[in-house]
Amino acid sequence: MWLLCDCQGQNTTELLNFCRDNLPEDIRTGICMPTYDSMKKYQGSWHIEEKTVFPEYFLIKESQKETLRNAFAQWPYTEAFCSSIAETSTQLLPEQEKLLQSFLGKENHMKMSAGYIKDGTAFITQGPLQGKEKMIRKIDRHKRLARLEIPIGDKFREIRAGLEITSKS
Incomplete structure (x- = not known):
């Protein structure tokens, strides 16, 4: 099982x-720390950049939670973070993990x-969003991004994904 943990700033x-x-x-x-492809135009052409799917969050396997907490105790910036790793984490259900x-x-x-x-x-004709069109809440054709709403734990979270729309009629 995966846990979605808040990086606490x-x-x-x-x-x-x-x-x-x-x-x-x-x-x-x-x-x-899952990433997605994003397109950005500079120097007259489009370039692919990697961005994080969950800004300020990361995923850990539930079995690694205690080991990870002990390991993070070495890092000076994470004293408060270590103590709250269990309280800020959201457990993904098996079907949510499979979707992700x-x-x-x-x-x-x-x-x-x-x-x-x-x-x-x-x-959607190709890529990971194929067959998941109903999850798309908004498409930004200029930035070549799709905003999706996916279930995480007991709530829905918005994530972004790279999406190039080749034609519109």
């Missing part, structure tokens, strides 16, 4: 770098999706 990049540099391999594999894995794949990264809009309805 910590910089997620610093937290990830700390994990990579200081934690043993078996603990590191239980930590995940269908978006992220084995690499814990959501690739760009592509599709078209016909008569006001989005049709």
Whole structure:
């Protein structure tokens, strides 16, 4: 089972770098900061950038929670964070975990999706959003992003995903 944990205002990049540099391999594999492809235009062309799916959150395997808390005790910035890791975490239900894995794949990264809009309805032709069109709440064609609402624990959370709309009619 996965837990979604709040970083308690910590910089997620610093937290990830700390994990990579200081934690043993078996603990590191239980930590995940999922990312997605996002398009940004600069220098006259479009470039793919990676952004975090859950800003200020990370995923850990429930079995690693105590080990992770002990490991984070070494990091000076996380004293309050360590004590509240259990209180701020949201447990994903098995079907929610399966849905999230269908978006992220084995690499814990959501690739760009592509599709078209016909008569006001989005049709996704490729990528992880294919078949999940009903979860899309808003499409920003200019930024090439889709906002989705997915169930996490007992609430719904908004996430973003890269989506290129190739045509609209």
